[in-house]
Each structure stands twice: as C-alpha cells, then as structure tokens.
Amino acid sequence: MATISDVAKLSGLSKTTVSRVINNHPYVSEKKRELVLKAMKELGYTPNPSARRLRGQLTTTLGVIVPRIVNPFFAHLINSIEQAAYKKGYQVLICQSYEDKQKELAFLDLLKTKQVDGIIMTSIENDWAVIESYNEYGPIMLCNDYVNQKEVPMIRLDQSKGAYTGANHLIERGHQKIAYCTGGLFDEEGKGKDRNQGFQRALSEAGIKIDPKWIFIDQHTIEDGKHVLRQILEMKDRPTAIFTGSDEVAGGIILEAKDHGLTIPNDLAVIGFDDQPIAEIVDPKLTTIRQPVDQMGEKSIETMIQMLENPEMEIKNYELPIELIVRQST
Amino acid sequence: MATISDVAKLSGLSKTTVSRVINNHPYVSEKKRELVLKAMKELGYTPNPSARRLRGQLTTTLGVIVPRIVNPFFAHLINSIEQAAYKKGYQVLICQSYEDKQKELAFLDLLKTKQVDGIIMTSIENDWAVIESYNEYGPIMLCNDYVNQKEVPMIRLDQSKGAYTGANHLIERGHQKIAYCTGGLFDEEGKGKDRNQGFQRALSEAGIKIDPKWIFIDQHTIEDGKHVLRQILEMKDRPTAIFTGSDEVAGGIILEAKDHGLTIPNDLAVIGFDDQPIAEIVDPKLTTIRQPVDQMGEKSIETMIQMLENPEMEIKNYELPIELIVRQST
DNA sequence: TTGTATGCGTTATCAT
DNA sequence: ATGATAACGCATACAA
Numbered sequence: 001m002a003t004i005s006d007v008a009k010l011s012g013l014s015k016t017t018v019s020r021v022i023n024n025h026p027y028v029s030e031k032k033r034e035l036v037l038k039a040m041k042e043l044g045y046t047p048n049p050s051a052r053r054l055r056g057q058l059t060t061t062l063g064v065i066v067p068r069i070v071n072p073f074f075a076h077l078i079n080s081i082e083q084a085a086y087k088k089g090y091q092v093l094i095c096q097s098y099e100d101k102q103k104e105l106a107f108l109d110l111l112k113t114k115q116v117d118g119i120i121m122t123s124i125e126n127d128w129a130v131i132e133s134y135n136e137y138g139p140i141m142l143c144n145d146y147v148n149q150k151e152v153p154m155i156r157l158d159q160s161k162g163a164y165t166g167a168n169h170l171i172e173r174g175h176q177k178i179a180y181c182t183g184g185l186f187d188e189e190g191k192g193k194d195r196n197q198g199f200q201r202a203l204s205e206a207g208i209k210i211d212p213k214w215i216f217i218d219q220h221t222i223e224d225g226k227h228v229l230r231q232i233l234e235m236k237d238r239p240t241a242i243f244t245g246s247d248e249v250a251g252g253i254i255l256e257a258k259d260h261g262l263t264i265p266n267d268l269a270v271i272g273f274d275d276q277p278i279a280e281i282v283d284p285k286l287t288t289i290r291q292p293v294d295q296m297g298e299k300s301i302e303t304m305i306q307m308l309e310n311p312e313m314e315i316k317n318y319e320l321p322i323e324l325i326v327r328q329s330t
Numbered sequence: 331m332a333t334i335s336d337v338a339k340l341s342g343l344s345k346t347t348v349s350r351v352i353n354n355h356p357y358v359s360e361k362k363r364e365l366v367l368k369a370m371k372e373l374g375y376t377p378n379p380s381a382r383r384l385r386g387q388l389t390t391t392l393g394v395i396v397p398r399i400v401n402p403f404f405a406h407l408i409n410s411i412e413q414a415a416y417k418k419g420y421q422v423l424i425c426q427s428y429e430d431k432q433k434e435l436a437f438l439d440l441l442k443t444k445q446v447d448g449i450i451m452t453s454i455e456n457d458w459a460v461i462e463s464y465n466e467y468g469p470i471m472l473c474n475d476y477v478n479q480k481e482v483p484m485i486r487l488d489q490s491k492g493a494y495t496g497a498n499h500l501i502e503r504g505h506q507k508i509a510y511c512t513g514g515l516f517d518e519e520g521k522g523k524d525r526n527q528g529f530q531r532a533l534s535e536a537g538i539k540i541d542p543k544w545i546f547i548d549q550h551t552i553e554d555g556k557h558v559l560r561q562i563l564e565m566k567d568r569p570t571a572i573f574t575g576s577d578e579v580a581g582g583i584i585l586e587a588k589d590h591g592l593t594i595p596n597d598l599a600v601i602g603f604d605d606q607p608i609a610e611i612v613d614p615k616l617t618t619i620r621q622p623v624d625q626m627g628e629k630s631i632e633t634m635i636q637m638l639e640n641p642e643m644e645i646k647n648y649e650l651p652i653e654l655i656v657r658q659s660t
Numbered sequence: 661t662t663g664t665a666t667g668c669g670t671t672a673t674c675a676t
Numbered sequence: 677a678t679g680a681t682a683a684c685g686c687a688t689a690c691a692a
Contacts, residue, residue: 001442001467003685014663019687027661048443050383051685054668069424070409075400082426094399094424096412112331113378113669137331222607251611258613277552281581283588283613333669344679349671357677381669384684664691669684676679 002043011039022047053114061091062304063116065107067099067123072276073246073291077122077144080297088305090117101125111137118304121145128152139307143300144291153307154317155299162289162322163198163243166271169287170241171206173330175269178203179214179239181228181249186215192245195273199243214239225252232268233260240268241330247272247279247288254282254329269330284328292320332373341369352377383444391421392634393446395437397429397453401550402606403576403621407452407474410627418635420447431455441467448634451475458482469637473630474621483637484647485629492619492652493528493573496601499617500571501536503660505599508533509544509569511558511579516545522575525603529573544569555582562598563590570598571660577602577609577618584612584659599660614658622650 004022008015013032020028021036028036039045053059064081066074082092093116095107104125110116111134118139124131128147134140141153170178180199184192203210213235216228225248232238244250250272254264262268264284272279275290299318307313334352338345343362350358351366369375383389394411396404412422423446425437434455440446441464448469454461458477464470471483500508510529514522533540543565546558555578562568574580580602584594592598594614602609605620629648637643 001444001685004687005685015686016663016688017661020662023687029661032662046439046442048384048685049445050380050443051668052687053380054378054384054670054684055686055688056668057687068409069399070402070405072400072402072405075402075405079398079400079426096409109376112376113380114331115379222611255611255613278608278611281552281585281608281611283585331669334671335669345670346672346679346681347677350678353671359677362678378669381684382671384668384686385670385672386684387671662692664689666687666689668686671683673682674680676677 001048002045003048004045006043007036007039007045010043011035056114058308059091059114059117060089061093061116062301063093063095063107063110063119065095065097065104065119065121065123068096069094072248072278073274073293074122076276076293077296080294081120081143081300082297084297084301088301090301090305097123097125099123099125105130108134108140111140117308120300120304139304139311141300141304141307143296150317151315152317153303153315155296155303155320156317157291157296157320157322159192159194159322160198160201162273162291162324163195164202165198165322165324166243166273166289167199167202168206169324169326169330170243170269170271171202171208173241173265173269175241176208177211177214177237177239177241178208179216179232179242180210181216181219181225181242181244181253183218183220183245183249185217195245211237211239214242219244219249220246222248222252222255225249225254226256227252229253229256229260238268241265241270242268243271245273247274247276247286250286250288250329251278251282254284254286258283265328265330271330275325279325279327282329287327287330288325290323290325292322295320331378332375333378334375336373337366337369337375340373341365386444388638389421389444389447390419391423391446392631393423393425393437393440393449395425395427395434395449395451395453398426399424402578402608403604403623404452406606406623407626410624411450411473411630412627414627414631418631420631420635427453427455429453429455435460438464438470441470447638450630450634469634469641471630471634471637473626480647481645482647483633483645485626485633485650486647487621487626487650487652489522489524489652490528490531492603492621492654493525494532495528495652495654496573496603496619497529497532498536499654499656499660500573500599500601501532501538503571503595503599505571506538507541507544507567507569507571508538509546509562509572510540511546511549511555511572511574511583513548513550513575513579515547525575541569544572549574549579550576552578552582552585555579555584556586557582559583559586559590568598571595571600572598573601575603577604577606577616580616580618580659581608581612584614584616588613595658595660601660605655609655609657612659617657617660618655620653620655622652625650 143155272288279286473485602618609616
C-alpha cells in the first residue's frame with residue numbers, strides 16, 4: 001500500500017506538501033500540485049483513514065443503528081439516510097443491534113474511538129441515562145424512536161396522532177369492537193406508549209371501552225400476524241376491526257384471514273402502520289399510516305451535520321407529519 | 331477518551347503490560363492482570379481500532395458489497411452473512427454500491443487501507459480484471475454473483491439449473507407460449523446469462539421457439555412487473571405463462587393482472603425467483619425458485635475465514651443447491 | 661511557498 | 677515477568 005511518503009519520494013517533495021495537496025490547502029504552487037497529483041495517480045495512492053482518524057481528523061462517517069435491516073421499514077430508512085448523507089459527503093456505517101443492549105453499546109463505542117463523527121439511532125434499547133454518557137465523544141441523535149428527554153435531538157413522528165387518526169378511521173367506518181396489536185407493550189410507559197395513548201384517546205372519545213382480551217403485544221412479523229388471527233378465530237366474541245402497529249403484522253392477519261374464509265374488510269377490517277411496499281401487495285390492499293421515511297432521512301442528516309459544525313447549537317426536535325392512507329382493507 | 335497510557339498510569343504499570351492483558355498474551359502475573367482489568371473498567375477503556383489498524387493488526391472486520399439493501403433478497407443475504415460472521419468474532423461493514431462502478435471501487439479501497447480484512451461481493455459491477463488488482467491487499471470473494479474466472483473464490487448457485495427447472499415446470503404444466511423476464515440482459519454474455527441459458531435449454535428441449543417480443547430485460551421492481559403486464563395486455567398474441575427473474579417483478583405482474591381482471595394461473599401462470607417473503611404474501615402465492623440464503627452466508631464466511639487464516643490456500647468454488655417451490659401461481 | 665519534527669494510540673522488538 | 681522504545685501513516689506547529 002502506497003503511503004504519503006511514497007508519494008513524497010516519487011514527486012521529489014516533502015510529505016507536508018503532499019498532505020497540503022490532499023487536503024486542498026492553499027500555498028502550494030500549481031506546478032508542484034500537479035507533480036503530486038501525478039505521483040498519487042501513478043502509485044494508486046489512497047489516504048489511510050485509520051491514520052487520519054488517529055490523528056484526530058473528522059471521519060466524515062456516521063453510524064446508523066437499526067434493530068435489523070431485514071425489516072423493510074428500517075431498510076428504507078437507512079437508505080434515505082444514506083442517500084442524504086452521501087450528498088453531504090458523508091459515509092454511513094450500518095449497525096444492526098438486533099434489539100440487544102450490549103450490541104447497541106458496542107456500536108456506541110464507535111464514537112468513543114473516533115470511528116464515526118456522530119451516531120443516528122433509529123431505535124433505542126438502553127436507557128437514555130446510559131446512552132447519554134457517550135455524548136461527550138460526539139453527537140447522538142434519535143430518528144424514529146424517541147425518549148422523553150427534551151435535551152435529546154430527535155426527528156420523530158407524532159405516533160400518538162397517527163394511532164388516533166387510524167383508530168378514528170375505524171370508528172368512522174362504524175366499528176365498535178376494535179382489537180389492538182402492537183410491537184411493544186400496552187403500558188403507560190415502555191415501547192409504543194404513544195400509539196397506545198392515541199388509540200385509547202380515540203376510543204374513549206367515542207365512548208368505547210377497550211377489551212383487554214383484544215390487546216396483542218410484542219407482535220412484529222407476518223407470522224405473528226397469522227398467529228393473532230388464529231387467536232381471534234378462537235374467541236366467541238370477536239372484534240370487527242383490528243389496528244396493528246406494522247404493515248407486516250397486518251399483512252399476516254389478512255393472509256391468514258383469507259385462508260380461513262374470512263372476507264376483508266367485511267368480516268374484519270385491518271389497518272396497518274408504516275406504508276411499506278407490502279401494503280400494496282396484499283389483497284385487499286392495506287389501509288395504513290404512512291411514515292415519511294425520506295423526510296426523516298433528510299432531516300436527520302441535516303440536523304446531524306448542523307450539530308457537527310456547531311457543537312454548541314441548541315437541541316432541536318422535529319416532528320414530521322404522519323398521514324392516513326386509505327385503501328381497501330377498511 | 332481513555333487510552334492505554336491512562337490505563338497504564340492508573341494501574342501503575344507499563345503500556346506493554348496493559349497491552350499484554352488486552353491481547354491475552356502469556357507472561358503476565360495474575361495479580362497485575364487484575365490490576366489492569368480493574369483500571370480498564372474504571373476508565374471505561376476501549377482500545378482504539380484506528381490505532382490497531384494502523385499498527386497493522388487484523389481488523390476482524392469484513393466488507394460486504396451489495397447493490398442495495400432495500401432489495402429484500404440482499405437484506406436477507408447480508409443478514410445471514412452478518413450472523414455467521416458474528417459467530418466467528420467478525421464485524422461486517424455493509425456497503426451499498428447502488429450498481430455504480432465508482433462506488434464499488436471506493437469500497438474496495440477499504441481493503442487497501444486495512445479497514446477490512448477481506449471483502450465479500452454479492453454483486454460485481456466492474457470487470458474482474460479491475461477488481462483483481464485489489465486482491466494483493468486481501469481476499470476478495472464472490473457470493474451470489476460470479477465471474478467466469480476459475481481462480482476467483484465463489485459461492486454460487488446453479489442459476490442455469492434453476493431457470494431450467496422453472497421453465498420445465500411451466501412446460502410440464504402444458505404451457506407453450508412462455509414469456510421471460512430478467513433483471514439483466516438476454517445476451518450470450520452479460521448479466522443473468524446463466525438463467526438465460528437454462529431457460530433457453532428447457533424450451534429448446536421441448537421444441538419450443540422463443541418469441542423475442544416476449545422477452546423483457548432489465549426488470550427489477552414491483553412497478554417494473556406491473557409495467558410488463560400492461561405491455562402483455564396490449565399484445566394480440568399473448569403468452570400463457572411468464573418466467574421472471576425475481577419475486578418482486580412476479581408480484582407486480584400478479585397484482586396488475588388481478589387489477590385487469592385476469593386470473594392467475596389460468597389466464598397467466600407466473601413463476602418467480604428467490605423465494606422472498608413476498609412470495610407467500612401475494613395472492614395467489616407464488617411458485618418460485620428458492621435461493622438458500624442462509625447457506626450462502628454460512629459458506630461465504632467459512633471460506634473467507636479460511637482464506638484469511640491460510641492465504642496460500644487453493645481457490646475454492648462452491649455451488650449450492652437451488653430448489654423449486656411450487657405454490658399457487660402456476 | 662516549502663520543509664522538519666512531533667504526536668495521535670497501539671503493539672512488536674528488544675532489553676532487563 | 678515486566679518495561680522502554682520504535683514504528684504504523686498522517687496532519688499540524690513551527691521554522692526557514
């Protein structure tokens with residue numbers, strides 16, 4: 001591997017001058033600049049990022065932590081973040097936490113060791129109190145997931161409003177017996193609590209009581225959705241509509257419902273969340289709540305770069321609009 | 331950021347001893363080892379990978395180049411590679427080439443600058459002659475995509491056989507008018523040529539002539555599939571079956587066909603490729619050719635690590651079995 | 661405008 | 677069993 005010294009030697013100049021050329025510094029004569037450029041090309045020289053990082057330079061690399069890329073929502077979110085970052089000259093390091101606290105912390109170490117300039121977390125496993133301790137090494141922000149601390153930079157959606165809108169849509173369609181299916185828990189606190197609140201608010205405003213047996217927690221995949229439907233089938237008193245926290249779960253419910261001879265939305269109305277590609281693939285097509293993934297990526301990068309350029313900047317929180325997409329499943 | 335010197339100072343020992351503890355070297359007394367461990371914990375010390383890499387160490391990091399992670403096939407392939415790598419103590423750097431030659435080369439520079447120990451390419455944009463020049467910096471292997479050089483380590487599938495099997499399945503179902511839809515070209519050489527060959531062989535063995543107007547090239551997405559179906563609808567002489575190069579395209583075809591009142595498989599039989607989740611989501615469920623993604627990941631990592639441990643090893647090529655999954659669309 | 665010398669954090673070599 | 681020191685490749689303070 002050719003080093004800066006090799007380039008210096010070949011061009012008959014000093015390492016300093018070569019370094020100046022690499023970094024577009026002024027005070028280099030045009031003649032020598034070309035000499036250096038020529039030598040670099042001849043040797044196929046690439047600056048060694050490790051050495052640069054060690055020297056304390058900016059890495060122009062950002063870390064993005066996601067639970068798992070096989071989840072299409074996160075694949076698209078990463079994609080939009082990466083595209084936006086690329087436009088600004090940043091690389092993106094994709095980190096899969098697999099929802100594991102330890103892994104998440106290991107990725108935060110990237111910041112500590114200057115592998116990345118900043119980290120965008122699309123999901124958060126550890127308490128913020130733990131994450132916060134890494135903040136001294138560089139900016140950390142949340143995109144999609146969030147915590148209840150105002151001083152954390154966040155790009156988030158009004159999940160509560162999204163769930164409220166979705167639930168209301170079901171109520172407007174005349175449903176009273178509404179089941180609820182979440183990827184989190186149905187607690188006051190804890191994962192997915194905003195959606196829970198929005199859902200509860202819509203129902204309570206309509207004077208509908210929530211039936212605990214129609215609450216399904218910790219549901220994520222198509223398989224989970226199928227399982228949920230089978231549970232519903234076994235009930236004497238069945239819901240006429242179901243609100244789900246993801247298009248995948250909603251898709252699973254629809255698939256299994258059809259297999260059991262149910263008609264969607266007549267026998268069971270289903271509403272999803274995310275507006276993933278699957279929403280238009282299932283039959284009937286899925287009514288769902290769209291998350292503006294592209295905007296989220298753009299805004300995250302914009303915010304991150306601002307923080308990098310001006311570390312003393314005041315913390316900003318952005319809330320992006322969420323939208324109900326009515327299709328055929330309701 | 332705490333450094334090895336800080337740990338040395340706090341524990342009252344030398345950097346060397348600390349380094350020995352970090353790297354599990356022998357010749358360090360139990361007493362001092364514990365002293366070091368305690369100091370490391372107290373300072374929240376993490377070794378700086380940049381310094382290690384600069385020093386010439388193995389990085390225990392592998393690069394994986396994919397066209398784009400929003401393609402579910404690649405998301406799953408990455409996932410399986412990452413899982414296998416993790417078991418062996420390796421990190422994975424995910425690199426999206428977006429099918430761009432320049433980006434691909436930029437990622438290969440990771441090898442040159444010792445950011446990664448080796449690179450697994452799941453797609454290849456540049457000629458192998460170009461890629462090969464990076465080989466001196468570390469092992470490069472292909473997984474999924476391939477080139478016609480024997481001396482390149484590859485984990486591949488018998489795409490020709492897969493296409494042959496799929497086409498034969500359609501023929502056995504009584505079809506004579508079979509369309510073909512590929513993500514590549516329909517050339518002798520060039521992308522997707524193996525599948526082309528397999529398809530052609532099946533048809534020619536059955537004495538069927540291929541109709542050029544039923545050949546669709548460069549088709550990748552659900553939208554592409556919808557477009558293909560619309561083109562078919564405009565034909566006076568329509569095919570009764572279509573072989574596609576991806577489940578997504580097949581899914582698009584089915585969706586659009588239903589929108590236009592066609593019945594699958596009666597009016598048009600459709601066969602996909604990959605056995606992605608979408609194959610079980612569309613209605614009717616998709617007959618497709620399964621690619622053993624998990625095995626591909628496992629085998630890639632196994633091979634890569636062998637090459638890393640024994641650089642003089644002879645080049646190996648593996649061919650994994652490909653399987654026809656018959657569902658309802660044919 | 662150009663060059664020399666230093667240090668970033670780590671590990672291997674060579675003492676002791 | 678432990679420690680001092682050099683070197684990895686680079687960018688900067690300082691000197692010329």
